[in-house]
Amino acid sequence: DADVTQTPRNRITKTGKRIMLECSQTKGHDRMYWYRQDPGLGLRLIYYSFDVKDINKGEISDGYSVSRQAQAKFSLSLESAIPNQTALYFCATSRGQAQETQYFGPGTRLLVL
C-alpha cells in the first residue's frame, strides 16, 4: 500500500464550486505539505503543517485553506474554485528535524472549467 495517498486522483469542477482534496499518510510523519505544480513554474508551496496544531501559509495560499484533522490527515480546500487553480496538486510528508526527505503522494489533477 502507498505510504502517502491522495483522493481524488482526478477532478473536474466548475468555477465557483467548493472542493476538497484529501491526503492521508501511514508513515507516522509529523510534517505535511501541499504543493501545486504548473508547467514552467515547478512546485510551489501552498500550506504546510509541522504538527497537528500548527498550520502555516506557504508561497501561494490565497484562494486555499487547509485542515489538519489528525497527524495522518491533511486536507486542502478551494472555497470557490477559479480556472487558474487548474493544476496538479501534491501532498507531501516528512519526519522533520534532521530527516529532511519529503515523500510525495501520487498527485491530484484538477481542472476548473
Place this chain on the structure above:
Amino acid sequence: QQQVKQSPQSLIVQKGGISIINCAYENTAFDYFPWYQQFPGKGPALLIAIRPDVSEKKEGRFTISFNKSAKQFSLHIMDSQPGDSATYFCAARQGGKLIFGQGTELSVKP
C-alpha cells in the same frame, strides 16, 4: 520572485551521454539542497541531496556539484539511460520548507 532558478527547461541527451542541469539561488540561509526526480503520473521522489559544507556528492551515476561562493549547484547524470527520462527539480531548504526550481524535462534518446 523565483528564489531558486533552474535551467534548462528541457534537455535532450543521447544514451551514454552526460546530462547536466543547473540551479542558482540567492538566499544564503538555505541549508540543504536536494534534487527530486519525477516520472510521468507520479509524485516527485528524492534522488540525491547535498549540504553547503560539501562541494560534491556522488551516488552511482548521479553527482551534485556545489559552488557556495557562486551560489550555484548542478546535477550531473553520467552514462545517461532512457530510464533516466523524467522531470528533475532542484530545491533549497530554509526553516523546514523546500523552495523548488522550475523543473527540467530530460529526455534520453536510445
